[in-house]
Amino acid sequence: MMKQWGVLFKKEWTESARNFKWLWLPVVFILLGVMQPLTSYYFADIIENFGGLPEGAVLDIPPPSGAEVLAGTLGQFSQIGFLVLVLAFMGTVAGEKSHGTHLMVLVKPVSYFNYLTAKWVHILLISLSSFVIGFAGAVYYTALLIETVPVNNVLSGGAVYALWITFFMTLVLCLSALIKSTAIVAFGSLGTALLMSVLSMYTPDLMKWSPGMLSSHSQMLFFSGNAGDGFWVSVGMTFILITGIMILTIYLFNKKEVAGHTE
Amino acid sequence: MSLIETARLTKKYNGNAAVDNVSLSIREGMCTALLGPNGAGKTTTLNMLTGLIKPTEGDIDFNKDYAGDRRKHIGYLPQHPKFYGWMTGEEYVSFSAELAGLSKKKAKESTNEMLSLVGLKEDRKKKVSGYSGGMKQRLGIAQALVHEPKLVILDEPVSALDPIGRREILELMKKLKQHTSILFSTHVLHDAEEVSDDIFIMKKGKIIIEGGLSELQRKYQQPAFFIETEKAMDNWLSSINEKSWIRQSKLDKKKLTLTVEDVDTARDALLKDPMLHKLKLLKFEVAKTSLEDLFMKVMR
Numbered sequence: 254m255m256k257q258w259g260v261l262f263k264k265e266w267t268e269s270a271r272n273f274k275w276l277w278l279p280v281v282f283i284l285l286g287v288m289q290p291l292t293s294y295y296f297a298d299i300i301e302n303f304g305g306l307p308e309g310a311v312l313d314i315p316p317p318s319g320a321e322v323l324a325g326t327l328g329q330f331s332q333i334g335f336l337v338l339v340l341a342f343m344g345t346v347a348g349e350k351s352h353g354t355h356l357m358v359l360v361k362p363v364s365y366f367n368y369l370t371a372k373w374v375h376i377l378l379i380s381l382s383s384f385v386i387g388f389a390g391a392v393y394y395t396a397l398l399i400e401t402v403p404v405n406n407v408l409s410g411g412a413v414y415a416l417w418i419t420f421f422m423t424l425v426l427c428l429s430a431l432i433k434s435t436a437i438v439a440f441g442s443l444g445t446a447l448l449m450s451v452l453s454m455y456t457p458d459l460m461k462w463s464p465g466m467l468s469s470h471s472q473m474l475f476f477s478g479n480a481g482d483g484f485w486v487s488v489g490m491t492f493i494l495i496t497g498i499m500i501l502t503i504y505l506f507n508k509k510e511v512a513g514h515t516e
Numbered sequence: 517m518s519l520i521e522t523a524r525l526t527k528k529y530n531g532n533a534a535v536d537n538v539s540l541s542i543r544e545g546m547c548t549a550l551l552g553p554n555g556a557g558k559t560t561t562l563n564m565l566t567g568l569i570k571p572t573e574g575d576i577d578f579n580k581d582y583a584g585d586r587r588k589h590i591g592y593l594p595q596h597p598k599f600y601g602w603m604t605g606e607e608y609v610s611f612s613a614e615l616a617g618l619s620k621k622k623a624k625e626s627t628n629e630m631l632s633l634v635g636l637k638e639d640r641k642k643k644v645s646g647y648s649g650g651m652k653q654r655l656g657i658a659q660a661l662v663h664e665p666k667l668v669i670l671d672e673p674v675s676a677l678d679p680i681g682r683r684e685i686l687e688l689m690k691k692l693k694q695h696t697s698i699l700f701s702t703h704v705l706h707d708a709e710e711v712s713d714d715i716f717i718m719k720k721g722k723i724i725i726e727g728g729l730s731e732l733q734r735k736y737q738q739p740a741f742f743i744e745t746e747k748a749m750d751n752w753l754s755s756i757n758e759k760s761w762i763r764q765s766k767l768d769k770k771k772l773t774l775t776v777e778d779v780d781t782a783r784d785a786l787l788k789d790p791m792l793h794k795l796k797l798l799k800f801e802v803a804k805t806s807l808e809d810l811f812m813k814v815m816r
Contacts, residue, residue: 260614264600271602353598354811357659360566360594362587477653 257363261371269379274341278379281337281388282330289326290394293317319395319402320475326391327414327468329382335446338383338418338427342376343438346430359511366503373426373499379420381415388414402475410474416491417467421446423495425501431509457481464491517579519544519667520565525574527560531565534560536721542667542714544579547693549708550701552718553815556717558701559595561718562671565699568594569805582666588616591660595671597652601645605636608644609658616663623662630658634688650681657688661696668692670700674707686711705811717814724814736810738763739779741786743772744799752791761785775805 269275292299297314317325347371349355359368362467388411395402424445449465460466461483470480470487518541527535535557542548548556563569565576567587570744582589599608609630613623631637634654639647647655653673660668673689674682689711692698702708707713708729715732717725725732743749749772753765759783763775776782784791786800 257615257617260611264611268602353596354600355596356568356594357592357597357612357656358615359597360568360590360592361612361663362585363615363618368714373691510569512563 258367258371261363261367262375263478265375269375274379275483278337278341278383279386282334282383283390284387285329285334286326286387286389286391287394289329289391290322290398290415293322294394294398301505316399318476319400320406320472322395322399323391323402323407323475324412324472326388327471330387330414330418330452331446334384334387335421335443338380338422339439339442342380342422342425342474343429343435343442345372345376345426345432347435347438348429350433351435356512365507367424369503369506370499373423374424376426377419380418384415384418385411403478404477406475409478409480410471413467413471413474413480413488416488417464417471420464420467420491420495423498427498430502430506462486462490467491517544517581518542519579520699522565523575523577525561525564525576526572527557527564527569528572533721535564535565535571538718538721538723540716540723540726542697542699544666544697546713547698547700548714549712550699550715550718551703551705551708551811552701552717553703555720556703556718558718559671559723562592562669562701564602566590566669580667588663589666591663591665591668593656593660593668593670593673595806596676597656599644599652599655601643604641605644605647605651605655605658606631606640608655609662612659613662615745618663623816625660626664627658630662633661634658636686637774650677650684653677653681653685653778654688654704657685657692661692665696667697667699670698672701672703675703682707688720705808709807717811719799719814725810732808732810736807737804738775739782740803740805741772741774741776741782742799742801742803743774743786743792743797745770745772745792746796746798747794752795755791756789759785 260344293316300314344351346355349358359365392407421442425438425442429435429439432438432441446465449460449463450468451465453460453463453465453469457466459468464487466483466487467482470484473479473481520540520542522538522540522560525535525538525540526533538561540561550561552558560569564571570694571713576586578586578589603611606627610623610627613626616621628637631640633709634657636651636654636658639651644652644655653676657668657670657673670689674685686707689698689700693711698711700712712729714728715726716723727735748770749767753767753772756762757765761777763777765775766773774782783802
């Protein structure tokens with residue numbers, strides 16, 4: 254059982270190495286991570302040179318705090334970073350189904366649990382590593398150019414955000430396994446994440462439990478070292494939802510027919 | 517003892533039966549053909565045997581000697597095999613072997629053996645995306661065989677190939693017959709006649725004819741006469757049509773095909789018939805109808 258899981262995982266890993274996902278995903282996150290402290294630092298210069306301010310106007314923008322810069326970085330990750338992750342992995346199962354490559358795999362004595370969890374662990378590993386590398390870049394340049402943020406705040410905030418990524422990628426895998434169209438997988442997962450974030454922003458009292466609260470908790474951790482109200486509720490709920498989604502996905506994938514009606 | 521047996525196997529899509537009440541029995545050590553036109557339900561039937569599709573009704577029993585997950589004992593080549601194009605041929609076969617539970621070492625050995633068998637040893641380090649159609653089909657057979665299954669299921673293994681590829685695969689299947697049981701689908705009678713021992717003919721989801729190849733040939737090949745004359749045969753034909761030794765007659769202008777009960781009786785009667793001589797014989801030939809005629813008849 255475990256051995257077969259390893260075979261499937263190795264296949265995913267090799268595939269990502271051959272099509273350079275292991276290279277360009279971290280690169281995207283590094284660029285996103287480094288850009289925020291750099292633009293914050295040079296913001297005044299940039300405006301002065303390119304902003305077309307009238308002669309003699311004095312620009313007095315207070316430099317952002319380190320915590321603000323890190324919070325801004327997560328904002329970039331949540332938008333562009335998530336989009337890139339979705340584009341990279343929306344086809345992890347759906348693409349195999351539309352090509353038909355899954356047929357000769359699942360006709361072997363392969364457990365669907367192994368097939369799906371090997372993919373799940375693989376996309377988590379690649380997304381989380383990209384995040385860690387990109388975030389480390391952001392922390393480094395923030396410390397270099399702006400100010401140091403307490404290590405505990407950085408680590409706890411980063412960890413909470415990593416949980417949000419985990420939830421999001423679980424959603425991507427679930428939709429990819431159950432829906433054939435990769436476009437719908439992308440819209441569905443990005444839409445759900447966006448909806449959760451927006452609801453959490455506007456009705457935080459109703460959304461205490463929601464994984465959508467996680468990114469604002471992580472930002473608060475950067476600022477004060479303390480998460481907001483209902484932190485543990487949303488962390489606990491996220492773990493429950495991740496487990497639930499995985500169980501449901503495997504169950505539904507088992508029930509679905511592997512081969513469609515061809516004739 | 518049969519290798520796999522189905523009882524009243526049925527698959528419905530939106531209430532329409534794609535496969536209807538099919539009871540098959542595949543004998544171990546034999547090559548069995550599932551023959552029928554496109555849309556007869558062959559692929560659906562095979563997919564139910566492999567477990568890729570769940571039957572709406574009916575049972576599938578695999579030989580009790582081979583316990584556990586049926587998929588362990590089945591090797592499958594889909595009609596249009598799709599590989600991970602980024603793998604090399606060798607990697608793909610060895611990946612398949614390991615998925616089926618072979619140890620790394622055993623997988624490697626078995627992969628080498630299979631690649632030589634299907635003639636891909638030279639190209640084993642090439643990416644599958646660069647393989648030709650015939651090479652992919654052979655790779656597909658290698659991955660289906662690599663875990664030494666008891667039953668190899670091939671879905672239309674030759675229909676997408678050019679004449680050379682077709683020949684190669686048919687020869688390969690003849691070789692495989694000696695080691696393992698094969699079940700394959702085809703819409704070409706000739707392929708079925710060439711390699712199979714048993715034939716099931718399917719039409720509109722149902723099995724309409726089944727039996728051993730030689731038994732079917734004995735049963736359905738009938739002695740026949742092909743007669744050609746200069747003058748029209750209509751009148752003469754209606755005068756003899758009631759004779760007991762004639763089974764069937766088919767007149768196409770001045771060419772007549774007569775299927776008969778017994779060659780000798782028919783020949784004597786025909787050659788002694790003065791009316792036939794007056795029609796000015798051009799051709800008088802004794803032959804046998806082929807299974808093709810049967811096939812065409814049932815398919816219509």
